[in-house]
Amino acid sequence: MSLINDIEPLKQDGIAALYAAADLPALEQTKGAWIGPQGKFTALMKQLGTLSKEEKPAAGKAINAAKIELESALAARRDELELKAALPKEPTDFTLPGRRRTLGKLHPLTQVTEDIVRCFRKIGFAVADGPESEDEYHCFDALNTPADHPARDAQDTFYLGTAARPLLRTHTSSVQIRVMKSQPPPIRIIVPGRVYRRDNADATHNPTFHQIEGLYVDKHVTVGDLKGTVEFVFKQLLGDDVKLRFRPHYFSYTEPSFEIDFSNALVKKLGKDWLEIAGCGMVHPQVFENVGYDPEVWTGWAFGFGIERIAMLRYGITDIRLFYENDARFLRQF
Amino acid sequence: MKITLNWLRQYVDFDGSPVELAERLTMLGLEVEGVQKVAGDFDGVVVGQVLSREKVAGSDKLSVNRVADGRGERTIICGAQNHQPGDKVAVILPGFALPLKPGEKEPFVIQERKVFGVVSQGMMCSNKELGLGEDADGIIILPAEANVGQTFAAHLGRTGGDVIFDLEITPNRPDWNSVIGIAREISAVTGNPLKLPEIKLPDAAGHVDEIVAVRVEDAELCPRYTARVIRGVKVGPSPDWLRAALEKVGLRSINNVVDVTNFVMLESGQPLHAFDFHLIAKAASGKPTIVVRPAQEGERFTTLDNQERVLTAQNLLIADGGKGIALAGVMGGANTGIADDTRDVLIESAYFSSVNIRRTSKSLGLRSDSAYRFERGADIGICDWASRRAAQLILETAGGQLVGGVVDTCPQPPEPKALSVRQEKVQQLLGIEISRSEIERMLGSLGLMVARVPQPLDGTMADAPPISVRVPSFRVDLKRDVDLIEEVARLFGVDKIPSTPPRGAIGMNAYDFVHDQLAEARRLLAGLGLNEAQGQTLIDDAKAKLAVIPAAIVPLANPLSSDMNVLRPSLLPGLLDSLQHNLSRKSGDVALFEVGRVFTLVNGHSKEERRIAIALTGRRAATFWSGAERDAKFNVSDLKGMLEEFLEQFGLRGVVYSRRAESTPLFLESATVSLGGKLPLGELGQLLPVLVKKYDLRDAVFLAELNLDTLLARRNPARSFKPLPQFPAIGRDVAMLVPDATTHETVLAAVKQARPANLEGAELFDIFRGKGVPDGQKSMAYAFTYRAADRTLTDAEVNTAHEKVIEQLEKEVGATMRAG
Known part of the structure; x- marks a missing residue:
């Protein structure tokens, strides 16, 4: 009964030989040497015919089982060696910089404007717009600032040589008039946009800059409403720790008028108690009369502030001119 | 102020x-x-007396002194040698600071400290230490009559500390x-009472209207003019209190008479002017006569600042019979000002129309404290009060005798105007509860005269008459009820008005949707790897001319400088400036876009238009460390690809690009972009090399600009679902030789003409010139895809369709198919 006793040692040797193969060609060779047509194990199987009728079933069964084992050992080793063969010769340096697809960045003024717009839209404001070249009527007269009014001193104006809209608007408030003249109350709008003042460029001035204007006209609108909305928006924009202060002031198109100061950790860091951030007030009845609203029925408030100023505070930018130079190293920071 | x-x-x-x-x-x-403490005024410095002086053991120079300071005695170690027991000295007490010296940032604070084992409790000061002079040799020895314990400031006769508010x-x-x-x-x-100075003028002889006449030719521009005369003044330096009062608030002391007019102006707000009475020419009547009249066109007049001014009939002049003597409300004349030898003074206290003063001041570029006050609206009711106040102070400081009475062209100024406000309106606008009596109290406290009304029997608000006030002439700003409401808000305290959370109507505006579309455009362009720029609206006309013809440029009538003298007619000049800025800072790879407005002159009007512009230069991709393409520069295909992707995503179809035959002032080579070849959208191209050089740029620059308003009007952003293909596609590649001038568009047109069945798409995948391609020709290779929606196509079907394509290409384009 030597044959049946030879099966197990031969199988063990075969499996060992398969696992000893160092690469795929060696494995193929080993496979041929054991289970190929001339292989050692194949040779054993060929001897099966020499066995007696009684011995055959048991031996056949044992040989088949051994062959299956050999084949699965072969498959397992092949998987191992294929994996090894697939690995690059040099291991990848995952610390190397990747091939970047750079996304463009939105301008910081755009980002801040969008944030402001989002805050207002949450509480029902729609965005409105108007021309940047304006006329005296929309920019000044209808806003209760006739020619020769000292309030015009603060807003040195650029004039164009054109007939219909002969100046560049000095504030977005001109859009208040255009909107009120084109739709009946109630009104709830914000107006972001470019405005122009005849100031020489320096760290805090650029002849072109951006403002955002808010206007709310309805029945029974109060100073309390103005305060509540402004507080909501500035808390959203500057954080919950922000404190606001309303101070009586003067604008020709609101009465009463206020300036808004804010205070937070940043302001304290700048060594100040308060920083002025916006102007506001209750729409002047004269303005309502100018646009054909009845000031006995409708009241409202308006406010406005500079977008650059918010962006400068938010990001710690100290020179307004950076916004208009478009230095890629600047733009990519936000 | x-x-x-x-x-x-x-x-x-x-x-x-x-x-x-x-x-x-x-x-x-x-x-x-601003709040500024002034003079430090020798805070903590007192007059002391040296009681004893002993040597300090172990030191050659130092002495230990017992010093009386009026309250007690203290020990002071001193290095000076010039003092003796009995001397009166200036002692600074511990905890107080010496005055700041020029260049010092922090004041030096005197502390108690131990010197040679002895605690020194203060310091005896030199002139230099107190900022009184350069003398540092020894301490100040005060006169024997100095009062020990008196503050040093009081000893010097100076006022104590003061605070200046800006x-x-x-x-x-x-x-x-x-x-x-x-x-x-x-x-x-x-609630503390207002204490106005009491004016008592001496009984005076004569009457001023016997010696001077006033004639106002335009009572609208000068509703009130008063004149008073003081004879025999002695012009000289002002007393300390007067000089100090003016200097602390930033005015220069000139002489006692002029200083008094300035003092009264600051005190009361009423600008005054003092004339040398004898320099006012006599009229035919023999009396000096002041005429308030418009200047003559071209009349020359020299103001106090010795500037000769050329006047117009718009300027109001104070004149005598012949010459101008003051520019009304703005500045006096050099010819009649107070001089050292002035004996008799005429005090002018008048009221001028704010608009006229403002125009004069603006047109002459002449600002003054007087003009500043008149143009904002002075108080017509205070003219005579201020004149009497000035007379009182001139008599006090410069002597002389007052001539009796006053010439006053408006002895009865207008009645205070009446205003009223309803209590409920105050409450409604401010959103507070406030009683009628509280409102009345507040308005009264501001000097408004509140009318007493009988209280209604049932006390309801609706029946109550409105609160009525009379507005004193100094409150020119109070014009209607809402102005009174503001006064209530101020005195109530804005911080006490409760905030109400946002409420009310939902806003609507047609632009709201446009705003979102602009944001969408920006997001798409940023997604393409472009950084958003914001350029100046005001640019240099020379640069504007690169983009449009000069006649289309909108100039500024009052530019600040020549590099910002027109409105941008295009975003491209601004983007070029930005490229230049980046290059000058050594970053040569720049990809920018801008969304903004441009302005062009159309029939004399400024036309505004929204645009999108792109500028590319330098390397296409971020720095990488491997690969042949890593240093590839942007070329026109990068720009075209961005436009195609953007326009498709933004919802524009049928965009046509047509090459311009000629170069332009901006572009070397360029194409117009249009919808269907008809509706212009914009342009793209490569910047002229001469401009690349002029702007100090390094690599080729590619620019595009589109009319965003047109894009918004013509976009169709609506999307609808198309079922995904169920059956396989069959591909046919074609490589063909075509004449060099053949465009992609003509190839596609020929394919379209062939109307091949089931053609899904034709994609260009290679253009080749060189080996194997004859001169004057190029090889173009296209991949055609055929697919039917309802079945799998057979080879035979596809071949039939594809044959038609090839025939058409051979016929229309002159293509020769290449084998394989």
């Missing part, structure tokens, strides 16, 4: 600290922009341009 605490306190009491006062004023709308006065409150006006506000908020 500057104002001092000591001056204010002459008219109203205030208990709190200067900082508290600043806070109160700020919250009243009188913003305090106030921002809003243009609606001219009454705040005066110490009394601000004192009135403090009086209103504290």
Whole structure:
């Protein structure tokens, strides 16, 4: 009964030989040497015919089982060696910089404007717009600032040589008039946009800059409403720790008028108690009369502030001119 | 405007600290922009007396002194050698600072300290240490009569410390341009009474109208003119109190008479002018006559600042019979000013129309404290008061005798105007509960005269008559009920008005949707790897001319500088400036876009249009460390690809690109972009090399600009689902030789003409010139895809269709198919 006793040692040797193969060609060779047509194990199987009728079933069964084992050992080793063969010769340096697809960045003024717009839209404001070249009527007269009014001193104006809209608007408030003249109350709008003042460029001035204007006209609108909305928006924009202060002031198109100061950790860091951030007030009845609203029925408030100023505070930018130079190293920071 | 605490306190009491006062004023709308303590005024410096002087053991120079300071005795170690027991000295006590020396940032604070084992309790000061002179040799030895214990400031006869407030006065409150006006506000908020100076003029002989006449030719421009005369004054330096009062608030002391007019202006807000009476020419009547008249066109007049001014009929002039003697309300004349030898003075106290003063001041570029006050609206009611106040102070400081009476062209100024406001309107606008009596009290505290009305029997608000007030002439800003409501808000305290959470109508505006579309465009362009730029709207006309013809440029009528003298007609010049800025900072790889407005002149009007522009230069991709393409530069295909992707995503179809035959002032080679070849959208191209050089750029620059308004009008962003293909596609590749001038568009047109069945797409995948391609020709290779929606196509079907394509290409384009 030597044959049946030879099966197990031969199988063990075969499996060992398969696992000893160092690469795929060696494995193929080993496979041929054991289970190929001339292989050692194949040779054993060929001897099966020499066995007696009684011995055959048991031996056949044992040989088949051994062959299956050999084949699965072969498959397992092949998987191992294929994996090894697939690995690059040099291991990848995952610390190397990747091939970047750079996304463009939105301008910081755009980002801040969008944030402001989002805050207002949450509480029902729609965005409105108007021309940047304006006329005296929309920019000044209808806003209760006739020619020769000292309030015009603060807003040195650029004039164009054109007939219909002969100046560049000095504030977005001109859009208040255009909107009120084109739709009946109630009104709830914000107006972001470019405005122009005849100031020489320096760290805090650029002849072109951006403002955002808010206007709310309805029945029974109060100073309390103005305060509540402004507080909501500035808390959203500057954080919950922000404190606001309303101070009586003067604008020709609101009465009463206020300036808004804010205070937070940043302001304290700048060594100040308060920083002025916006102007506001209750729409002047004269303005309502100018646009054909009845000031006995409708009241409202308006406010406005500079977008650059918010962006400068938010990001710690100290020179307004950076916004208009478009230095890629600047733009990519936000 | 500057104002001092000591001056204010002459008219109203205030208990709190200067900082508290600043806070109160700020919250009243009188913003305090600065609080400055002045003079340090020798704080903590007292007159002392040396009682004994001994040597300090172990030191050659130092002495240990017992010094009386009026309260007790102290020990002071001193290095000076010039003092003896009995000498009166200036002693600074520990904890106080020496005056700041030029260049010092922190004041030096005297502390108790141990010297050679002895505690020194203060310091005896030299002139130099107190900032009184350069003399540092030894300490100050005061005269024997100095009072020990007296403050050093008092010993010198100087006032004590003061505080200067720098106030921002809003243009609606001219009454705040005066110490009394601000004192009135403090009086209103504290309830402390306003103490106006009492004016008592001596009984005077004669009457001024016997010696001077006043004739106002335009009573609208000069509703009131008063004149007073003082004879025999002695012009000279002002007394200390007067000089100090003016200098602390930034005015220069000139002489006692002029200083008094300035003092009264600051005190009351009423600008005054003093003339040398004898320099006013006599009229035919023999009396000097003041004529208030418009200047003649081209009349020349030299103002006090010795500038000759050329006047127009718009300028109001104070004149005598012949010459001008003052530019009304703006500045006096050089010919009649107060000089050292002036004996008789005429005091002018008048009221001029604000608009006229403002125009004159603006057109002549001549600002003055007087013009500043008149143009904001002076107080017609105060002219005579201010004149009498000035007379009183001139008599006090410069002597002389007052001539009796006054010439006053408007002895009865207009009645105070009446205003009324309903209590419920106050409550409604402010959102507060406030009683009628409280409103009346507040308005009364501001100097308004509140009319007494009988209380209604049932006390309901609706039946009550409105609160009626008479507005004094100094409150020119109070014109309607809402102005009174503001006064209530100020005195009530804006911080006490409760905030109400956002509520009310939902806003609507047609632009709201446009705003989102602009944001969408920006997001798409940023997604393409472009950084968003914001350029200047105001640019140099030379640069504007690169983009449009000169006639289309909108110029500024009053530019600040030549590099910002027109409105941008295109975004491209601004983007070029930005490229130049980046290059000059050594970053040569720049990809920018801008969304903004441009302005062009159309029929004399400025036309605004929204645009999108792109500028590319330098390397296409971020730095990488491997690969042949890593240093590839942007070329026109990058720009075209961005436009194609953007336009498709933004919802525009049928966009046509047509090459321009010629170069332009901006582009070497360029194409127009249009919808269907008809509706212009914009342009793209490569910047002229001469401009690349001019802008100091390094690599080729590619620019595109599109009309965003047109894109918004013509976009179709609506999307609808198309079922995904169920059956396989069959591909056919074609490589063909075509004449060099053949465009992709002509190839596609030929394919379209062939109308091949089931053609899904044709994609160009190679263009080749060189080996194997004859001169004057190029090889173009396309991949055609055929697919049917309802079945799998057979090879035969596809071949039939594809044959038609090939025939058409051979016929229309002159293509020769290449084998394989």
